[in-house]
Amino acid sequence: DHVEGTQPNTLKATGDVHIVKGDEEYYADWADYDDPSQHIKAGDKVRMEKNGAVMTGRDLDYFIDRAEGTMQDPEYQFAGGVGRGDAVDMLFNGQNKYRFNSGRFTTCPVQTDDWYIHAQHLDIDYNINKGEATNAWLEFKGTPILYMPWMNFPLDDGRQTGFLSPALAINNRNGIDVTLPFYWNIAPNYDATIYPRYFGKRGLMVGAEFRYLQPNYAGTIRADYLDDKEADAGRYDLYFKHAQKLADRLSLSLDIEKVSDDNYFNDFGDRAAVASQTNLPRQGILTYAGDGWSSSLNWLHYQTLQNATHTNDIPYALSPQLTFSTAPKLIDGVQTNFSAEFTNFTSETKTNGYRTWVYPSVSMPFIASYGFVTPKIGVHATNYQLSSPNGDDMGSQNRVLPIMSVDSGLVFERDLNIKDEGFVQTLEPRVYYLYIPYKNQSNLPNFDSAQTDFSYSQLFSENRYTGNDRINDANEITLALTSRLFETDTGIERLRATVGQRFYFSSPQVSLDSTSLPETNKSDLLVSLGGQVWRNLNASYDLQYDLQQKSTGYQSVGLNWAPGEQKVLNVRYVLNRTVAIEQLDVSGQWPVSQNWYALGHVNYSLLTADKKPLDTLLGLEYNGGCWGLRLAAQRYVTSDGGNSNTYYFLLQLGALGGLGTNPVSTLRQAIPGYTDIFPTK
Amino acid sequence: CGFHLRGKGDTAGFAYPQVYVEGGGGTAEQLRSYLPLLDGIKVSKTPVENATAKVVIIGEKVDNIVLTINSSGQATEYKVVLTVSFSAFRPDATALMTDQKVTLSRSYSYDPNNPIAMNGESDRLVRDMQQDAVQLILRRINAVAARDKANAQ
Numbered sequence: 001d002h003v004e005g006t007q008p009n010t011l012k013a014t015g016d017v018h019i020v021k022g023d024e025e026y027y028a029d030w031a032d033y034d035d036p037s038q039h040i041k042a043g044d045k046v047r048m049e050k051n052g053a054v055m056t057g058r059d060l061d062y063f064i065d066r067a068e069g070t071m072q073d074p075e076y077q078f079a080g081g082v083g084r085g086d087a088v089d090m091l092f093n094g095q096n097k098y099r100f101n102s103g104r105f106t107t108c109p110v111q112t113d114d115w116y117i118h119a120q121h122l123d124i125d126y127n128i129n130k131g132e133a134t135n136a137w138l139e140f141k142g143t144p145i146l147y148m149p150w151m152n153f154p155l156d157d158g159r160q161t162g163f164l165s166p167a168l169a170i171n172n173r174n175g176i177d178v179t180l181p182f183y184w185n186i187a188p189n190y191d192a193t194i195y196p197r198y199f200g201k202r203g204l205m206v207g208a209e210f211r212y213l214q215p216n217y218a219g220t221i222r223a224d225y226l227d228d229k230e231a232d233a234g235r236y237d238l239y240f241k242h243a244q245k246l247a248d249r250l251s252l253s254l255d256i257e258k259v260s261d262d263n264y265f266n267d268f269g270d271r272a273a274v275a276s277q278t279n280l281p282r283q284g285i286l287t288y289a290g291d292g293w294s295s296s297l298n299w300l301h302y303q304t305l306q307n308a309t310h311t312n313d314i315p316y317a318l319s320p321q322l323t324f325s326t327a328p329k330l331i332d333g334v335q336t337n338f339s340a341e342f343t344n345f346t347s348e349t350k351t352n353g354y355r356t357w358v359y360p361s362v363s364m365p366f367i368a369s370y371g372f373v374t375p376k377i378g379v380h381a382t383n384y385q386l387s388s389p390n391g392d393d394m395g396s397q398n399r400v401l402p403i404m405s406v407d408s409g410l411v412f413e414r415d416l417n418i419k420d421e422g423f424v425q426t427l428e429p430r431v432y433y434l435y436i437p438y439k440n441q442s443n444l445p446n447f448d449s450a451q452t453d454f455s456y457s458q459l460f461s462e463n464r465y466t467g468n469d470r471i472n473d474a475n476e477i478t479l480a481l482t483s484r485l486f487e488t489d490t491g492i493e494r495l496r497a498t499v500g501q502r503f504y505f506s507s508p509q510v511s512l513d514s515t516s517l518p519e520t521n522k523s524d525l526l527v528s529l530g531g532q533v534w535r536n537l538n539a540s541y542d543l544q545y546d547l548q549q550k551s552t553g554y555q556s557v558g559l560n561w562a563p564g565e566q567k568v569l570n571v572r573y574v575l576n577r578t579v580a581i582e583q584l585d586v587s588g589q590w591p592v593s594q595n596w597y598a599l600g601h602v603n604y605s606l607l608t609a610d611k612k613p614l615d616t617l618l619g620l621e622y623n624g625g626c627w628g629l630r631l632a633a634q635r636y637v638t639s640d641g642g643n644s645n646t647y648y649f650l651l652q653l654g655a656l657g658g659l660g661t662n663p664v665s666t667l668r669q670a671i672p673g674y675t676d677i678f679p680t681k
Numbered sequence: 682c683g684f685h686l687r688g689k690g691d692t693a694g695f696a697y698p699q700v701y702v703e704g705g706g707g708t709a710e711q712l713r714s715y716l717p718l719l720d721g722i723k724v725s726k727t728p729v730e731n732a733t734a735k736v737v738i739i740g741e742k743v744d745n746i747v748l749t750i751n752s753s754g755q756a757t758e759y760k761v762v763l764t765v766s767f768s769a770f771r772p773d774a775t776a777l778m779t780d781q782k783v784t785l786s787r788s789y790s791y792d793p794n795n796p797i798a799m800n801g802e803s804d805r806l807v808r809d810m811q812q813d814a815v816q817l818i819l820r821r822i823n824a825v826a827a828r829d830k831a832n833a834q
Contacts, residue, residue: 581758
């Protein structure tokens with residue numbers, strides 16, 4: 001209302017003062033402004049607006065160009081609504097830097113006072129998007145829940161050195177489980193997390209993980225150590241993964257895992273898949289990619305974990321394995337392949353041996369738009385130099401087998417319109433003839449062979465056995481019919497269906513051990529269907545059926561329905577006689593009321609001997625806008641004949657990360673299609 | 682029933698006569714060895730400006746995950762998942778489709794007593810899926826290229 005200049009460049013104003021200075025605006029009852037020093041003093045009530053941030057309070061004393069000064073009783077609201085709060089007084093510490101004394105901070109919107117960080121000093125620096133609080137405590141719904149002498153928090157999604165929020169869980173094996181991780185953002189391509197973890201029943205575990213990323217190499221090193229007072233033993237695990245490009249064509253990968261004892265994963269793993277690990281690799285692979293050829297050197301040993309319910313074989317080690325393969329182009333229209341391998345298989349209890357094989361082959365693929373014919377002929381030759389575990393020579397063995405095959409197929413098509421959508425449907429009959437003469441191989445050791453599952457891929461492969469110690473005899477023809485449905489406009493496959501069977505002109509004789517195979521003239525029937533059957537519904541069905549015995553060797557039915565955001569249901573039934581399981585697996589995530597989401601996963605064994613759930617997870621999640629709550633209970637069987645029961649509790653306050661163990665990675669594994677209801681980073 | 686032998690239409694072969702395949706990994710390798718078998722398709726060793734279409738295999742990821750366990754807490758089935766991301770470019774170097782994804786998976790019975798054989802099974806299924814991925818990728822490029830050519834005319 002009133003303005004007067006007492007001296008040149010100095011202004012005094014009273015009554016509803018409004019000052020505009022560049023992109024800054026000031027409203028006050030009164031104000032003094034000195035232009036040379038850019039010094040503004042204003043009161044009693046002041047409102048200051050700057051780059052979208054709004055501060056209101058009393059008695060502003062501020063140097064505009066240096067962005068330094070003070071304000072009493074400030075209430076502040078940062079630009080973009082990313083944070084707000086109030087304090088007893090505040091210091092302007094330069095551009096976009098603020099210190100609040102005896103203040104509080106939240107990322108909740110105005111009038112939502114769900115949580116606050118209270119602190120003696122609160123430093124907010126929007127230049128580096130970092131907040132720091134000293135002598136701080138967290139208030140949630142009016143209740144103090146955590147005190148921390150110092151904490152820092154990010155104001156955006158960036159990585160930042162500091163304590164991450166503590167994690168809380170309760171587990172039947174370990175008691176209360178509290179982790180206080182410290183994240184160290186060393187450089188853009190290096191970081192480390194150090195996570196002291198206290199187990200009520202066992203003591204303090206110290207763990208650290210270091211990650212690195214360079215143009216030519218990248219990797220992760222992790223180690224944990226616990227002086228376990230319950231087991232009265234030191235317990236640890238080591239994990240090292242490294243991939244490196246040593247030269248233009250030469251690369252190295254290392255994969256090394258070690259645990260102190262058989263029960264390490266049963267006690268400290270966070271899900272059934274981790275607890276079920278049996279063999280931990282110690283592996284190094286060198287790979288060289290030449291022009292038209294490639295070669296590798298693979299050294300692989302295992303740590304085998306034994307368990308109470310089952311004794312596991314100690315597997316062979318590769319010490320090492322050398323492979324070579326090339327596909328030289330010698331004649332137009334003829335594909336030439338040559339692959340070879342040398343391996344030193346070692347074991348402390350079983351027959352050791354050097355095994356060398358070579359497999360040259362030629363094929364002549366004729367490919368037309370309507371089909372293909374590929375005749376192929378090759379010779380597989382193997383030499384074994386065997387010795388006993390203590391080094392006694394056990395002689396050598398040779399096996400040479402010719403392998404002949406003709407693969408052929410036709411493609412029929414038709415255009416289809418289903419509900420105004422254009423589709424191309426194919427009909428693809430395929431015929432595969434394979435001939436390999438019989439050679440008794442029961443005198444050969446089994447280093448790396450196992451029978452593969454009867455599947456579409458096995459129907460059209462030369463060998464039913466993986467590895468190279470058994471090569472099946474074959475005089476057989478495989479017939480299969482596949483039909484697919486593609487979207488005309490995108491070429492995306494929507495549905496596929498296959499039926500196939502193999503017919504033996506002579507009954508196969510080569511088995512994994514010395515037992516003889518049952519006489520037969522045809523294989524099981526294989527049926528497979530799958531795809532997107534309706535908008536959000538995916539389905540699959542697989543069947544392996546013995547028409548003679550009228551018995552099912554394998555059957556699985558899968559359904560996945562994801563009708564919307566945070567809505568997913570999965571069902572899988574599987575019967576697999578090879579590994580003796582029959583299970584029903586149901587999982588899903590579904591909103592139950594506004595902001596509340598239920599989730600669950602039950603894996604139930606239908607075997608008569610079991611009739612029980614093997615892996616169960618039930619949870620509730622809440623999205624409160626500026627905070628989220630996750631509660632989950634998990635139970636699964638462990639390989640020591642016991643169970644692991646865990647209760648997870650996680651409170652997430654805005655951008656502050658979590659208070660409690662974050663079960664999100666467990667949920668993702670357990671519930672295919674799970675969407676995070678309260679994503680922070 | 683309307684089925685006919687597939688002719689030299691758009692869904693067969695490859696949409697462009699000359700192509701360069703960029704990227705490493707099994708799917709890219711199989712693409713490089715499959716494409717020259719197609720009638721009238723030339724695979725270049727280097728991209729030629731305004732002449733070669735380009736298929737870029739951006740990345741290939743293989744994940745082996747435990748699918749089922751038994752009541753003794755041992756893994757009984759694994760699932761191996763192959764994800765291939767790719768882009769395709771017209772001969773004039775403009776993008777036909779970018780950052781597309783093909784995901785395939787196979788499950789296999791797991792024997793914890795023979796991990797080397799299980800690695801072999803996983804590798805074999807991956808090669809098999811890479812072969813399928815090649816067909817699915819070509820199908821998609823051909824379909825989009827056919828629509829693209831129709832629009833251009």
